[in-house]
Amino acid sequence: MANQPVTTRIVLASRPVGKPVTANFRLERETLRDLDEGEVLLQILYLSLDPYMRGRMDDAKSYAAPVEIGGVMEGGTVARVAKSRNTAFTPGDIVLSHSGWQSHAISDGAGLRKLDPDAAPISTALGILGMPGFTAYAGLRNIARPKAGETLVVAAASGAVGSAVGQIGKIFGARVVGIAGGPDKCRYIHDELGFDAAIDHRADDFQTQLASACPNGIDIYFENVGGHVWSAVFPLLNDFARVPICGLIAHYNEDQSTSRRSDQLPAVMRAILRKSLTIRGFIQREFADQRPDFYREAGKWISEGRLRYKEDIVDGLENAPDAFLGLLEGQNFGKLIVRVAQS
Amino acid sequence: MANQPVTTRIVLASRPVGKPVTANFRLERETLRDLDEGEVLLQILYLSLDPYMRGRMDDAKSYAAPVEIGGVMEGGTVARVAKSRNTAFTPGDIVLSHSGWQSHAISDGAGLRKLDPDAAPISTALGILGMPGFTAYAGLRNIARPKAGETLVVAAASGAVGSAVGQIGKIFGARVVGIAGGPDKCRYIHDELGFDAAIDHRADDFQTQLASACPNGIDIYFENVGGHVWSAVFPLLNDFARVPICGLIAHYNEDQSTSRRSDQLPAVMRAILRKSLTIRGFIQREFADQRPDFYREAGKWISEGRLRYKEDIVDGLENAPDAFLGLLEGQNFGKLIVRVAQS
Numbered sequence: 001m002a003n004q005p006v007t008t009r010i011v012l013a014s015r016p017v018g019k020p021v022t023a024n025f026r027l028e029r030e031t032l033r034d035l036d037e038g039e040v041l042l043q044i045l046y047l048s049l050d051p052y053m054r055g056r057m058d059d060a061k062s063y064a065a066p067v068e069i070g071g072v073m074e075g076g077t078v079a080r081v082a083k084s085r086n087t088a089f090t091p092g093d094i095v096l097s098h099s100g101w102q103s104h105a106i107s108d109g110a111g112l113r114k115l116d117p118d119a120a121p122i123s124t125a126l127g128i129l130g131m132p133g134f135t136a137y138a139g140l141r142n143i144a145r146p147k148a149g150e151t152l153v154v155a156a157a158s159g160a161v162g163s164a165v166g167q168i169g170k171i172f173g174a175r176v177v178g179i180a181g182g183p184d185k186c187r188y189i190h191d192e193l194g195f196d197a198a199i200d201h202r203a204d205d206f207q208t209q210l211a212s213a214c215p216n217g218i219d220i221y222f223e224n225v226g227g228h229v230w231s232a233v234f235p236l237l238n239d240f241a242r243v244p245i246c247g248l249i250a251h252y253n254e255d256q257s258t259s260r261r262s263d264q265l266p267a268v269m270r271a272i273l274r275k276s277l278t279i280r281g282f283i284q285r286e287f288a289d290q291r292p293d294f295y296r297e298a299g300k301w302i303s304e305g306r307l308r309y310k311e312d313i314v315d316g317l318e319n320a321p322d323a324f325l326g327l328l329e330g331q332n333f334g335k336l337i338v339r340v341a342q343s
Numbered sequence: 344m345a346n347q348p349v350t351t352r353i354v355l356a357s358r359p360v361g362k363p364v365t366a367n368f369r370l371e372r373e374t375l376r377d378l379d380e381g382e383v384l385l386q387i388l389y390l391s392l393d394p395y396m397r398g399r400m401d402d403a404k405s406y407a408a409p410v411e412i413g414g415v416m417e418g419g420t421v422a423r424v425a426k427s428r429n430t431a432f433t434p435g436d437i438v439l440s441h442s443g444w445q446s447h448a449i450s451d452g453a454g455l456r457k458l459d460p461d462a463a464p465i466s467t468a469l470g471i472l473g474m475p476g477f478t479a480y481a482g483l484r485n486i487a488r489p490k491a492g493e494t495l496v497v498a499a500a501s502g503a504v505g506s507a508v509g510q511i512g513k514i515f516g517a518r519v520v521g522i523a524g525g526p527d528k529c530r531y532i533h534d535e536l537g538f539d540a541a542i543d544h545r546a547d548d549f550q551t552q553l554a555s556a557c558p559n560g561i562d563i564y565f566e567n568v569g570g571h572v573w574s575a576v577f578p579l580l581n582d583f584a585r586v587p588i589c590g591l592i593a594h595y596n597e598d599q600s601t602s603r604r605s606d607q608l609p610a611v612m613r614a615i616l617r618k619s620l621t622i623r624g625f626i627q628r629e630f631a632d633q634r635p636d637f638y639r640e641a642g643k644w645i646s647e648g649r650l651r652y653k654e655d656i657v658d659g660l661e662n663a664p665d666a667f668l669g670l671l672e673g674q675n676f677g678k679l680i681v682r683v684a685q686s
Contacts, residue, residue, distance in 0.1 A: 055617075062617050226612055240629075245616045251609050263604040265611055266594050269569055272624040273588045274398075274405050279622040281615040286583075 005032050005041065005082070009102035010320055012067045016057055020328070024057065025073070025321040032104060035085045040112075042079035042097055042105045047317065047338040048126035049075065049324045050160070051224075054252040073101035073320075076131060078115065078122050080343070089114075094343075096125045101320050103340055120299065122343065127335035128309035129298055131284060132160035135246050136168050137294045138287035139222060143244035143280045148173035150219035151238075153210075155229045157195065158185040158310070160335035161246060165222045166195050167307050168298075174220065177213045179229055181330045188333075193308055207232040217241075226250040234268065237275060245281045249328065310334030348375050348384065348425070352445035353663055355410045359400055363671070367400065368416070368664040375447060378428045383455075385422035385440055385448045390660065390681040391469035392418065392667045393503070394567075397595040416444035416663075419474060421458065421465050423686070432457075437686075439468045444663050446683055463642065465686065470503050470678035471652035472641055474627060478589050479507035480637045481630035482565060486587035486623045489517035493562035494581075496520045496553075498572045500538065501528040501653070503678035504589060508565045509538050510650050511641075517563065520556045522572055524673045531676075536651055550575040560584075569593040577611065580618060588624045592671065653677030 006029050013026035035041055056067045056074050067074055077100070081093040086109045089095070095112040099105035115122050120129055127133060146152055152169040156162040157178030166176045166189060177197045178189040186198035197213040199206065210232050217238035223230065227250025237243070272279060301307035312334040314323040320338045327336050349372050356369035378384055399410045399417050410417055420443070424436040429452045432438070439456040442448035458465050463472055470476060489495055495512040499505040500521030509519045509532060521538040523529050529541035540556040542549065553575050560581035566573065570593025580586070615622060644650035655677040657666040663681045670679050 223612075226609070230612075245612065248609075248612055248616055251613060261606040264606050264608040266569070266591075268608055268611075269566075269573075269588065269591055270594060272622055273591055274624070276624045276626060276629060277622075278624075279615055279620075281617070281619045281621075283619060286619060 004034075005104050006030065007032055007102050007104040008317055009072045009100070010317065011070050011072055012057060014069065015059060020054065020057060020325060022321050022325070027318060032106060035083060035106060038086050038108055040081050040086050040089045040107050040109060041083040042077075042095070042099055042107055043082045044077045044079045044097075044099055044103055044105065044317075044340040045094075045343045046078040046123050046126055047075050047101055047320060047340050048077065048130070049320065049327055049336040049338060050132070051247055051249045051252065051327065053324065054249075054328060074098070075100050076126050077105075077340075078125055079105070094122050096130070101317065103317055120302065123311060123313070123337055124302075124309065126337055127160050127311060128164060128302065128307065129295065132335060133164045133298055133309075134287075134291060134294050135161050135284040136164035136222075137298065138284045138290060139244040139246055139282060140165065140168055140172055141290065142287055143278070143282060144169075144220040144222060144242050146172045146174035146220055150174050151177065151214050151216055152220040152222065153177045153179065153214065153218050153233055154222040155179040155201070155225040156247075156249065156330070157189045157198065158333060159224075161224050162222075163189065163193055163309065163334075164307070165224075167193055168301075169220070169222075170194060170196075171301060171306060177210070177218075179210070179225075185333060188310070201229055201232075211236060220244075223247070224249065234271070237271070237277060239275045240277070241275065242278045243280065245279065246284070252328065312336045313339050315339050347377075348447050349373065350375055350445050350447035351660055352415045352443070353660065354413055354415055355400060357412065358402060363397065363400060363668060365664050365668070370661055375449060378426060378449060381429050381451055383424050383429050383432045383450050383452060384426040385420075385438070385442055385450055386425045387420045387422045387440075387442055387446055387448065387660075387683045388437075388686045389421040389466050389469055390418050390444055390663060390683050391420065391473070392663065392670055392679040392681060393475070394590055394592045394595065394670065396667065397592075397671060417441070418443050419469050420448075420683075421468055422448070437465050439473070444660065446660055463645065466654060466656070466680055467645075467652065469680055470654060471507060471645065471650065472638065475503035475678060476507045476641055476652075477630075477634060477637050478504050478627040479511050479565075480641065481627045481633060482587040482589055482625060483508065483511055483515055484633065485630055486621070486625060487512075487563040487565060487585050489515045489563055491516035493517050494520065494557050494559055495563040495565065496522065496557065496561050496576055497565040498522040498544065498568040499590075499592065499673070500532045500541070501676060502567075504567050505565075506532065506536055506652065506677075507650070508567075510536055511644075512563070512565075513537060513539075514644060514649060520553070520561075522553070522568075528676060531653070544572055544575075554579060563587075565589070567592065577614070580614070580620060582618045583620070584618065585621045586623065588622065589627070595671065655679045656682050658682050 081089045094115045152174040154165040157180045169176045178195040189195040190198040218236045223245040224247035226248035312332045424432045437458045495517035497505045497508040500523045512519045520540045521532040532538045533541040561579045566588040567590035569591035655675040
């Protein structure tokens with residue numbers, strides 16, 4: 001039993017009330033058992049940190065079960081097969097897995113997808129060529145359906161989903177206005193990603209700037225934020241505008257019982273009727289059958305330089321909680337990934 | 344110039360604040376001019392009264408221009424051609440027109456649709472075979488898209504749109520739960536129209552009754568009401584539920600500045616995301632190219648006894664304002680139509 005691998009893992013210590021804090025997480029170590037027939041031992045190389053994980057910390061009904069107290073925090077990972085008793089996998093294989101916030105994991109092979117390290121950097125399977133990139137692609141192709149020249153607005157525009165929405169939106173023919181926090185992110189999406197306009201939502205005259213950047217109104221608002229960005233976008237929506245909703249990060253930490261705003265819902269419902277709006281929530285896996293199209297097309301766009309990406313890499317699993325708390329505050333710049341081990 | 348026809352018309356005297364009152368309308372008489380070449384004189388037989396007309400009384404941005412102060416109230420009508428200087432029309436022809444709340448009108452023929460009095464009672468062109476029936480058909484076919492066995496809920500279920508939604512929904516394979524005001528309307532939709540269940544929204548335990556009638560949740564809520572019915576339906580919506588919105592009668596008389604409810608919007612947005620809901624406002628004319636399909640299919644369903652209708656006929660144009668005010672309170676029973684002249 002010497003050399004038995006020890007996994008380091010971060011578990012949910014307690015459920016947050018409102019904004020999560022470091023004390024909601026706990027680092028643990030555990031010696032792993034031997035592999036059974038058909039299983040592989042994975043060494044995690046990269047862990048993706050994404051806003052949806054905030055939802056998993058709550059004990060509320062959602063499209064996915066919450067993480068249990070004491071359970072390993074959920075998350076997408078890129079791993080190397082360290083040992084294999086599964087004929088489909090060979091030690092050294094690089095795979096996409098959903099192993100969560102830990103250094104090692106045992107898998108029966110189900111749900112693993114082999115990655116080709118020569119085709120693209122393996123970390124991109126968590127970002128531009130992974131769930132966030134596919135969220136952008138699926139929402140645009142199935143719900144937003146941009147027509148040439150339409151105005152598309154996306155918030156968190158330097159982030160993993162937003163940056164892909166803007167660039168793929170342009171490939172699909174839209175005029176793209178990005179909303180981001182601070183001048184550096186705005187400069188990046190405009191100068192490096194080629195967005196037609198970039199607006200800083202922290203500016204005092206944010207709403208006025210947004211209206212100026214959308215002289216023909218807004219045909220598509222790709223919603224991944226909510227909050228005051230929604231309030232600024234909403235009056236600018238055109239007839240027949242489409243609003244795919246893939247995230248609401250501004251609301252994830254809200255204590256639902258304390259809203260003091262008067263009810264905005266009737267005005268929103270009236271506008272949905274008056275303007276024939278489409279508001280549509282979605283999770284990318286609804287469109288899973290389009291993933292092969294996405295891998296093919298996005299790979300091509302990346303190789304042509306039409307689809308660019310930025311990764312914000314944090315070293316060390318022990319730093320995942322702080323990095324995640326920063327993500328919820330918009331402190332990351334690009335797709336946030338934890339390097340759990342050197343590849 | 345003897346025998347020159349005089350039109351009696353009801354104009355918008357003033358804009359309502361909140362709930363409209365009789366004083367917002369005024370009856371006028373005017374002698375009509377001679378016909379020009381290409382024109383016809385219409386004698387209005389039936390005037391349709393519909394909830395959307397409340398919106399035309401406001402000076403607010405909408406999908407249609409408001410009625411001007413002093414202008415004739417807008418509305419769909421069935422008319423007889425009394426005189427014609429248009430080669431396409433012969434005196435005696437029965438046409439669908441949009442002549443508004445008046446007894447006579449001059450038309451250049453644009454937008455008139457000839458009706459066949461032998462095919463169906465001509466008043467049905469304002470109801471089951473007209474805009475309300477087509478609203479139901481278009482919303483079901485394009486947005487709700489019921490799958491066999493899905494649960495469809497519709498409010499104002501004995502009304503012009505709701506009764507068609509329920510019956511066509513059943514033809515499309517859904518299990519249909521109707522919400523109506525009072526035992527008579529509930530009995531009618533259940534016993535005569537064949538709805539699977541009927542719930543009285545005035546009952547104290549309305550929400551409990553609705554939940555009991557929808558043991559598998561709600562897959563489609565055809566929204567034409569809003570208000571407390573929406574609040575009861577909303578928690579019961581299933582993943583991937585669709586909510587076509589064609590009306591919000593509960594909100595039409597709301598003074599938008601006085602809502603004291605706390606903000607319901609964040610909870611609704613979160614549910615749209617969590618449950619992958621589709622909320623979609625629409626006006627039937629968006630789907631105008633499907634009208635021929637509708638006339639053919641609905642005509643067949645009526646002749647087979649699968650699509651039934653009830654008309655609530657009020658005699659005399661002078662009674663239109665009171666009838667309309669009653670409509671906004673749910674006092675009609677069936678499609679509300681004013682008989683302006685004997686056919």
